[in-house]
Amino acid sequence: MNFIALDFETANNSRGSVCSIGMVEYENGQLKREYYRLVKPKRNYFAPINVQIHGIQREDVEDAYEFHELWESEIKEMVEGKLIIAHNAKFDMAVLRAVLSDYGLPFPMIAYNCTVNISKKTWRLPKYNLKAVSDHLGIKLNHHQALDDARAAALIFIEAARELGASTAKELVDKSQTANGMMYENGYEPARKNAPKRSKKPQGTDMIAAHSDPEHPFNGASFVLTGRLKGMNRQAAVERIQQKGGHVQTNVEATTNYVILGEKTYHNYRNGSKTVKIEQAENLLAQGHSIELVPEEQFISQLNEER
Numbered sequence: 001m002n003f004i005a006l007d008f009e010t011a012n013n014s015r016g017s018v019c020s021i022g023m024v025e026y027e028n029g030q031l032k033r034e035y036y037r038l039v040k041p042k043r044n045y046f047a048p049i050n051v052q053i054h055g056i057q058r059e060d061v062e063d064a065y066e067f068h069e070l071w072e073s074e075i076k077e078m079v080e081g082k083l084i085i086a087h088n089a090k091f092d093m094a095v096l097r098a099v100l101s102d103y104g105l106p107f108p109m110i111a112y113n114c115t116v117n118i119s120k121k122t123w124r125l126p127k128y129n130l131k132a133v134s135d136h137l138g139i140k141l142n143h144h145q146a147l148d149d150a151r152a153a154a155l156i157f158i159e160a161a162r163e164l165g166a167s168t169a170k171e172l173v174d175k176s177q178t179a180n181g182m183m184y185e186n187g188y189e190p191a192r193k194n195a196p197k198r199s200k201k202p203q204g205t206d207m208i209a210a211h212s213d214p215e216h217p218f219n220g221a222s223f224v225l226t227g228r229l230k231g232m233n234r235q236a237a238v239e240r241i242q243q244k245g246g247h248v249q250t251n252v253e254a255t256t257n258y259v260i261l262g263e264k265t266y267h268n269y270r271n272g273s274k275t276v277k278i279e280q281a282e283n284l285l286a287q288g289h290s291i292e293l294v295p296e297e298q299f300i301s302q303l304n305e306e307r
Helices: 048-054 067-079 089-102 115-122 130-137 146-164 169-175 204-209 234-243 263-270 276-286 296-303
Strands: 003-010 018-027 030-038 083-086 110-114 181-184 187-189 222-226 258-261 292-295
Touching: 003 048, 003 067, 003 089, 003 146, 018 048, 018 067, 018 146, 030 067, 030 146, 083 089, 083 146, 089 110, 089 115, 089 181, 089 276, 110 115, 115 146, 130 146, 146 169, 222 234, 222 276, 258 263, 258 276, 258 296, 263 292, 263 296, 292 296
Parallel strands: 003 083, 083 110, 222 258, 258 292
Antiparallel strands: 003 018, 018 030, 110 181, 181 187
């Protein structure tokens, strides 16, 4: 098992505002080295909500190096040509791309995978965030401390290999039926959780869609719900979407058309706080996918439209 687990923390809502980085490297299944650095962001602004999450403040990084200095002297040689894993790799790889772009640095040649995707293919859990999977596996976690998060991601990767009977990282990727992402000098490809084969047996949602309104803009569209809805419960929302010919997804994917934000979630989003699903949507938007973030009030209004 040869890989590097990586985690970033950011100072504000800019993906390039790296304020700390943690990495752990495993070679032949054994811990080889650990790496942790505080980083001074290029624009040294720390949003209160980010400080509340990770506890790092502007004064903590006053004497720290900026990312481009650490990249050239320490980080690049560690990661280039390696398999990188992260929990919610969409976020960490988006951070790496953003901070490299901010400094005009070329992307490294790396493969990467996501332990969220691997966890979903390995265990049946109510949630798959880092804390939930760590709790399930008995991994001690000081969450949002970059080195501790990287350690936890590495242990999840190793435990998944044991669970699936994989002896190498490549074998784990194959047995978990996930797909590595790639980063290279002129671009990148996202890591993917391969979709399971669909059953040929008719599903309840198919029967509902058969009586849907073909003229409604929601017909044929894919939805993800995030946050508690004030105007109706979640099951009622799912049924109304299906009645209009749409279908609901668990996670935000490239095929998602609308992400519906509950009233409080939308208010928090306007004030800089984002759920994981909103971050997933923003990452895909940055990649050129067409996804619309819709407040609950607008969603219910459109649901009630007759065509």
